[in-house]
Amino acid sequence: MSSSNITWHEGQVSRVERAQLLNRKPGLTIWFTGLSASGKSTIASALEQHLLHRGVSAYRLDGDNIRFGLNKNLGFSPEDRTENIRRIAEVSKLFADATNIAITSFISPYRSDRASARQLHQEAGIPFVEVFADVPVEVAEQRDPKGLYQKARAGEIKEFTGVSAPYEVPETPEVHVHTDRSTIAQAVEQIVAYLEANNLL
Ligand SMILES: Nc1ncnc2c1ncn2[C@@H]1O[C@H](COP(=O)(O)OP(=O)(O)O)[C@@H](O)[C@H]1O
Ligand SMILES: [Mg+2]
Numbered sequence: 001m002s003s004s005n006i007t008w009h010e011g012q013v014s015r016v017e018r019a020q021l022l023n024r025k026p027g028l029t030i031w032f033t034g035l036s037a038s039g040k041s042t043i044a045s046a047l048e049q050h051l052l053h054r055g056v057s058a059y060r061l062d063g064d065n066i067r068f069g070l071n072k073n074l075g076f077s078p079e080d081r082t083e084n085i086r087r088i089a090e091v092s093k094l095f096a097d098a099t100n101i102a103i104t105s106f107i108s109p110y111r112s113d114r115a116s117a118r119q120l121h122q123e124a125g126i127p128f129v130e131v132f133a134d135v136p137v138e139v140a141e142q143r144d145p146k147g148l149y150q151k152a153r154a155g156e157i158k159e160f161t162g163v164s165a166p167y168e169v170p171e172t173p174e175v176h177v178h179t180d181r182s183t184i185a186q187a188v189e190q191i192v193a194y195l196e197a198n199n200l201l
Contacts, residue, residue: 015125019099024057027096028200029121030191032105033114033170034133035162036148037140039179040105043133043187048103050188056201059095061088063106076159082113089117096126109161111168127200131191132173137162139180 019026030047032040044060051058067074071087074080085108095102108114114130121128140162141149152160159165170176175194177187195201 022099024099027099028127029092029096029102030129032131032133033108035140035167037143038133038135040133043184044103044105046184047188058101060103085113089120093120107161109167130173131175132170133177133179135179
């Protein structure tokens with residue numbers, strides 16, 4: 001159901017002007033995608049720390065954490081996954097609009113959902129940097145830091161990405177990190193190099 005009788009109320013300060021007034025760069029969203037245990041949360045957290053130490057206002061929105069609160073009423077059906085991503089796209093856009101670097105780490109398995117998140121940002125003129133945390137499913141399964149693959153194989157978790165639910169690989173991510181070949185620090189370096197090369201820091 002969508003609301004009627006509502007009108008967008010424009011503020012007095014544009015996105016770029018807000019950044020100038022705060023003596024910062026305008027914000028953006030760094031969108032991690034990848035299998036469970038691919039390293040999204042680990043790299044996102046290291047990246048956030050790195051950026052904060054550089055004086056950049058970075059803020060992480062993490063899959064599991066958001067499901068404790070904002071999205072606690074959502075499960076893992078295709079519809080709920082889509083709604084999960086839709087809300088995160090909206091929230092990350094708000095953070096980015098407020099001159100932060102929003103860093104999201106959600107499996108976000110569907111290409112169409114990621115495309116919607118990207119479009120939402122593009123329409124607002126906010127850069128969207130998709131980072132593919134790529135790892136063979138066998139490696140993710142060996143890591144299994146939360147024991148989820150084991151549960152999924154035992155049939156205790158239904159619709160588990162990579163086991164019993166699909167993961168649609170990004171075709172043209174801005175950054176592609178291979179977490180079975182590079183260290184956490186190297187992945188952070190690779191992302192920061194992209195941001196610097198594109199004048200986003
Ligand atoms: N190069 C690497 N990059 C990221 N994580 C790695 C790497 N090598 C090993 N790991 C481990 O893999 C696991 C990834 O888990 P996590 O970051 O929670 O994944 P996700 O958020 O994608 O589900 C962690 O236990 C992490 O320590
Ligand atoms: Mg995670």
